[in-house]
Amino acid sequence: MESKKRRGILDRLNAGEVVVGDGGYVMQLERRGYVKAGHWTPEAAVEHPEAVRQLHREFLRAGANVIQTFTFYCSEDKLEISGNVSNISGAQINEAACDLAREVANEGDALVAGCVSKTPCYVKSHSETKVKAIFKKQMDDFLKKDIDFFIVEFVDHVEEAEWAVEVLKTSSKPVGATLCISPQGDMHGVPPGECAVRLVRAGADIVGINCHLDPLTCIRTVKLMKAGLENAGLKAHLMIQPLGFHTPECNLGGYTSLPEYPFAMETRAMTRWDVHQYAREAYDAGIRYIGGCCGFEPYHIRAIAEEVSAERGFLPPASEKHGLWGAALGMHTKPWVRARAHREYWENLLPASGRPKCPSMATAADDYEK
Amino acid sequence: MESKKRRGILDRLNAGEVVVGDGGYVMQLERRGYVKAGHWTPEAAVEHPEAVRQLHREFLRAGANVIQTFTFYCSEDKLEISGNVSNISGAQINEAACDLAREVANEGDALVAGCVSKTPCYVKSHSETKVKAIFKKQMDDFLKKDIDFFIVEFVDHVEEAEWAVEVLKTSSKPVGATLCISPQGDMHGVPPGECAVRLVRAGADIVGINCHLDPLTCIRTVKLMKAGLENAGLKAHLMIQPLGFHTPECNLGGYTSLPEYPFAMETRAMTRWDVHQYAREAYDAGIRYIGGCCGFEPYHIRAIAEEVSAERGFLPPASEKHGLWGAALGMHTKPWVRARAHREYWENLLPASGRPKCPSMATAADDYEK
């Protein structure tokens, strides 16, 4: 069913292009009223397709070259445990999500990635057979539809990610694999370099990091993956889709160990200017698939696209509604706001929290455990 | 054209009901890629109706009883000065915005408010004739469509708001008027109590405050308006639609005088728990029309609706995707996250900024001017 003319993800990365990823779905749709925090399941693809479609469109308009299917936590075992959805099957959600992603991707120059994430079954059973069967079922749902490649994401044990990659590679489509781990390694202590080697040996075409930690920390982890691959004489493309939050206190635990997770993360949100810095550092680290995860809203994705616009040679559609580095403030009536219409102002601003009774850092839950 | 069965805004307020307002459009649509900061004009109603419709729906779903037309800064003189739109007229935007608001309002139990805001003409000409002509033109656009009442908002000179009210009252529809002023009064120093008296004498049925300052400060100002009305022996309903940001440093200048305005306001965003406190204090102050302005996203409106759900007797549709006070965290896999599934945790949390090199308060631009 796939369009013949569409240039695939590997065509683009092999050509040295920067691929802009999309942002985070579940936290943003929670704020919009369509996802339930705690469960974080994607039944909205069936229940409220207009809401999912609109968010896809905003990411596309912001410059995303990939629309990920809204299928987070959409394995049958996870849906069952969550208990959030009774009358909708995983297959229904997966299929609806593929259609929505395809519809919007076709409105622009974007590819559709079918996404799988970690399964409760892995920790519970540790059975390769069972876990692979779950990934196989989800893959089969996707293959009924027109998707361009796969992404394995939000997995914190490299072994489970290897199993997912092995399953998905049976489809002959490209596979990207991102772990949600820290520079210290996965949940069993496997270092990032070794994780990358194992994922590539399992068949992954693209490897990297998503979620759990802030952008600059995730770049450090991807650099360790890159070094691991180089030491092993392996090659793969690198991708990154970090949190859109400042999380200086976290290490192994990730942002779920912060006291503010998940309902008071506002204070930690990145500005668009933080994202410019992130995109530049990711690019300089050799990463060419650059997107975001939880906390990345459409304007954050636009900031990535604007930062790499010289390399890409164009701006995204949504930049028609954005003066670069605040340029559109130049027509403001207040002189002190006009004075902010340039890069130097925003790059050097240290934004105040407006909360004088709040601290700047918290004690993470995984610190409590020590 | 108006539906006979619809209960009007005054029917509701006279009956003592709590009316939940909607949230902020321009800042949220800027982040979604449809509004240009600096200009803040609403051409998206024509250019990208699906984006405006979706945000209307999210507010409706979050519990809003009023859908405001997306017509901010949509007077002919403002559109011209802004220079952001060339091939779309103000009348086109006003009419498209009315249709979008009506379409979504009819999906639930909501009213449509046609909104006008301050005009550049007032400060420039100070001509009652010219300013009233501008408001009359915008009103005539609205009256071609099916709207339920009018709101005058974001006006910082009470005199201009009086003129707007006088024009809109010629329509015989109810009129609400909210000023964007501080407890110190309007830009000419007219105190809030006197402002309220003048607005009611001009014909306003509902008076209050919107935008510019944080919720608790705006409540203080509305209380001063209420006291002014009582002293004058006048009666009117009270409404409030404050910023969704912490702005402890501002006084006369409002949030545009903060260094973070408009592109680094993230740190100051209110949590849903801040909104619970706000909604309760607004209710206790006798305010019955409770909504939000810039910074209020759909989940903030839901928090208002949840806080007053006992008084209203029902929860909004979007609460099906929200455990009250974090209840849905009770099924989380991490024990320390499960421990957050209750009100006491979130009410007492002082969220960290995650930005240890940033201060907690800024020097506002209007302080610099002293």
Added chain:
Amino acid sequence: MESKKRRGILDRLNAGEVVVGDGGYVMQLERRGYVKAGHWTPEAAVEHPEAVRQLHREFLRAGANVIQTFTFYCSEDKLEISGNVSNISGAQINEAACDLAREVANEGDALVAGCVSKTPCYVKSHSETKVKAIFKKQMDDFLKKDIDFFIVEFVDHVEEAEWAVEVLKTSSKPVGATLCISPQGDMHGVPPGECAVRLVRAGADIVGINCHLDPLTCIRTVKLMKAGLENAGLKAHLMIQPLGFHTPECNLGGYTSLPEYPFAMETRAMTRWDVHQYAREAYDAGIRYIGGCCGFEPYHIRAIAEEVSAERGFLPPASEKHGLWGAALGMHTKPWVRARAHREYWENLLPASGRPKCPSMATAADDYEK
């Protein structure tokens, strides 16, 4: 017994000279191990005269023109209630303190001020007769020794201060009176302007503010006193001896209502550069007796003397060990420390707390009471 050649406090102030006061004794001697927090009584004048003498000397060396007797809370009723001293009488302490102050004052160009502070008797009995008898007794102790003038300080009811002034004026010596009140007035709500008028009418030659609040707030209060005197057609010299701590949260309650009082005030301590700003603003407000209270260490007094050195025409002895505005850093081995050897660096520095889990402001205990 008084030296004929010594120029008195009024000679100096009438001549328009700046009089530099000394700093705080009880908090500093608590840290040195000689005063017990909670009691704050001055038995060290008898028990450890070398420690009191040394601190007097450090203030003299820092530029102080007045050495206050170390007789805080040394009324008989306070000593009895405190229960901290059993075998030493108030008279012994008062007399020893006068001798120590005189000894050190005579080592330089300084005067001795005999100091009285508020009595428990006032709040307990509210009897003018009893309270005046207590002040009379302490005055009689002082008059056995060679003191130059009196200071009434740390009184928060203007009435009690009036009574003290009336007693002390029977000695025919000059009397200064400082209240520990906020811009909102004394504990009975008497505004600062009226307090000043009443104190001058009671006989005070110098009036002002000491302790309880930070320097800039205390300057605001002294300005209100000055305005009150001007409105009443009265004249008096102005003095100020504020806290050496930042206390932005306090209003009526003063620093004892801060959670950090008294054992975690370190974070709030003023730098010498904060003191430069204070001394300049005090001078510009027309205050000519400028010193400090709790938190003012010798180097803070030196900063006052250095700030007004142009007006006074000389530097204090301790400036031989201080490069103005950090000049002595010019010979440091590290280039980045050498770069700090000038005024602009220190005036613009916003010092970090080094405590990322601490907030910048606290909830004061008197706010809890609301």
Added chain:
Amino acid sequence: MESKKRRGILDRLNAGEVVVGDGGYVMQLERRGYVKAGHWTPEAAVEHPEAVRQLHREFLRAGANVIQTFTFYCSEDKLEISGNVSNISGAQINEAACDLAREVANEGDALVAGCVSKTPCYVKSHSETKVKAIFKKQMDDFLKKDIDFFIVEFVDHVEEAEWAVEVLKTSSKPVGATLCISPQGDMHGVPPGECAVRLVRAGADIVGINCHLDPLTCIRTVKLMKAGLENAGLKAHLMIQPLGFHTPECNLGGYTSLPEYPFAMETRAMTRWDVHQYAREAYDAGIRYIGGCCGFEPYHIRAIAEEVSAERGFLPPASEKHGLWGAALGMHTKPWVRARAHREYWENLLPASGRPKCPSMATAADDYEK
């Protein structure tokens, strides 16, 4: 000349006793007006012996078992380079400092340690002969007087410290050696464990860390030294005299790289309660010589002595002026202050800075250099 009855430093440590060190001299005497920042030389021992004697006494009274001679930076080459002293020789200072330390030590149960610190000659010449000659000259000054043992301190190249130890051991007196290094090692990258081994092999009886970094970081470094000694099969006593400031941003550079050094360090000062935690963690790490360096005032030393009072079996003299854990607040007139008269309050307090426009962490100068 040494008293026969005095129990030496090794007698005490070998017996398992906790030895409480004294605090910091140069920064405290700078604030008192006797030392010039930038130079930091100890000419006050000759110029103002009463000031040095008083600070010695305060540390003794706070519980110190060792009085260090006030001879920091008192090598001939350093004095010459500094240029701060013209008419006083190093020998005069060294001898006067020994007399002052002895006089005060004899007022209690304390020993005198003759102290040498790093020499400019080391970095300039790197000549073992020249550097050893400088240490020999200073040692000879000390040996004319009655001192009990030597301390080498504030050296950041382990090689220089080895040379100092080798010289001082020719006296047959015990020698302690503390480096001012981070957990990352000395200025040539020699790790702490290896530094400890080299110092013990050079003859040091006691090894550890002083100055430059905050207490908990210094404990980490001493633990690394301890592990290094254990791995090498060596034994030595451990000592620690850290900064009395919070310095979370520093690593190699130490506190001189902080923007606040040296004139705005107030905000970072440790409270007495921070010191309790430090003393306990130092004790638990097996360190038995526990004192302080810059920033440790007499009340901080008292906090060490109070924390280890159970182990030592007694409280220091200055505790007669201190209620343990704030107990003396129990008689305060304000109920909310009385409520602070217990350990739980102070252990859990997160003190506010009172500076809402200041950040909580700074960018250290050695970070700028990267």
